[in-house]
Amino acid sequence: MFNARITVPPQAKAGEPVEIKVLVRHPMDRGGQSDGKGGIVPRKILNRMTATYAGAEIFRIDMNTGVAANPFVSFCTRAVETGDIVFEWREDGGATYTRTARLTVA
Amino acid sequence: MSFPISPRSGRSEALSRREAVAIAAAGLALATWPEMSRAAETETMDDLVRRVTEGTVPAEGGVRLEIPALVENGNSVDVRIAVDSPMTEAAHVRWIHLIADKNPFPDMARIHLSPRAGRAEVAITLRLAQSQTVAAVVAHSDGRYAIARAPVVVTLSACIDGG
Numbered sequence: 001m002f003n004a005r006i007t008v009p010p011q012a013k014a015g016e017p018v019e020i021k022v023l024v025r026h027p028m029d030r031g032g033q034s035d036g037k038g039g040i041v042p043r044k045i046l047n048r049m050t051a052t053y054a055g056a057e058i059f060r061i062d063m064n065t066g067v068a069a070n071p072f073v074s075f076c077t078r079a080v081e082t083g084d085i086v087f088e089w090r091e092d093g094g095a096t097y098t099r100t101a102r103l104t105v106a
Numbered sequence: 107m108s109f110p111i112s113p114r115s116g117r118s119e120a121l122s123r124r125e126a127v128a129i130a131a132a133g134l135a136l137a138t139w140p141e142m143s144r145a146a147e148t149e150t151m152d153d154l155v156r157r158v159t160e161g162t163v164p165a166e167g168g169v170r171l172e173i174p175a176l177v178e179n180g181n182s183v184d185v186r187i188a189v190d191s192p193m194t195e196a197a198h199v200r201w202i203h204l205i206a207d208k209n210p211f212p213d214m215a216r217i218h219l220s221p222r223a224g225r226a227e228v229a230i231t232l233r234l235a236q237s238q239t240v241a242a243v244v245a246h247s248d249g250r251y252a253i254a255r256a257p258v259v260v261t262l263s264a265c266i267d268g269g
Contacts, residue, residue: 017224030233058222061230066206066214068182068231068264075217078224 002026006087006101012079014105020051021074022087030065048090049073053103054080079105151207151239155253158203158213158243164251171242171254180234180264187242189226189252193219199226200245208238210265233264 003025012018024046031043043065051059058077077085084100091097155164172186191199198221204214217228234240237259244252 019227028233053222056220056222058220060218062216062218064213064215065211066204066209066233068233070182070231072184072229072231074186074229075219076223076225076227078222080222 002089002091002097004087004089004097004099006085006099008085008101008103010104012103012105014079014081017076017078018103019074019076020085020101021072022049023070023072024049024089025070026089026091028063028065028067028069028071042092044092046071046089046091050088051075051077051085052088053077053085054083058085079103081105149207149212151205151241151255154205154207154212155241155243158205159245159251162251164243164253166253168252169242169244169254171240171256173240173256173258175257175259177234177258177260179262180236180260181262183232183234183258183260184229185232185240186229187217187227187254189244191226191246193221193223193226195221196247198223198247200247202226202228203243203245204230204232205241205243206232206234206238207241209233209235234258234260235265236260236263 005023007021009018026046028046029041029044031041033041035041045063045065045067047063049061050057059075061073063071082103082105084102087099089097168190170188173183177183187202189199189202191197193199199219201219202217205212206214214232215230219226239255239257241253241255246252
């Protein structure tokens, strides 16, 4: 069910802020509905996304049920060096997903 | 870092028997004072903001909250927030907290930023239950808080399946 599309600029100038766009495919099930068998569907959303780049966490978002299904997130970071931006999502229930995107700095 | 979602948001769906009895008893008691019962169940935007800022009243201005005034589908609402901040080690935005006072869980998200961001500008898609006010509370590194509010009209609610 999980799929992420990460867009970084093809090339960045050192010291300049660049915009990074992340589109995730995830139902972000807010839970609470009847499951038809007398029970209640548990909440299952991505509750956190972190982005790590050049040795430090540059962005983190804690999400609740108020975030849309298939959420889009965009943020800025100052280009420091050519390297991978590592994204990690944490899902209700403990599952984690990791993706990387390479930022090239001229 | 403490988890930012407020206790109200974190409550579990299932009530214990004791809680259910207590709520039923409270309901009976409050039924005679409808004004009070309404006040007990709805928190105003100011209450929600005060919990996030730990009692401080945030200043208006310095935050741009871009959200459509009329939303046709509350299931996915594009929001862009930009904060006037140099984003240096000395003065930067620590976090941006998004509140929708009439959502079942008013605390929608908290976005943590660092001086590495370079520019305090973020975008996200939200879910809105009904027409209401959306607020973005910003915590600056020097301890100041700022807020931007925007009224939104939602024609199709995100909570339509009876969930």
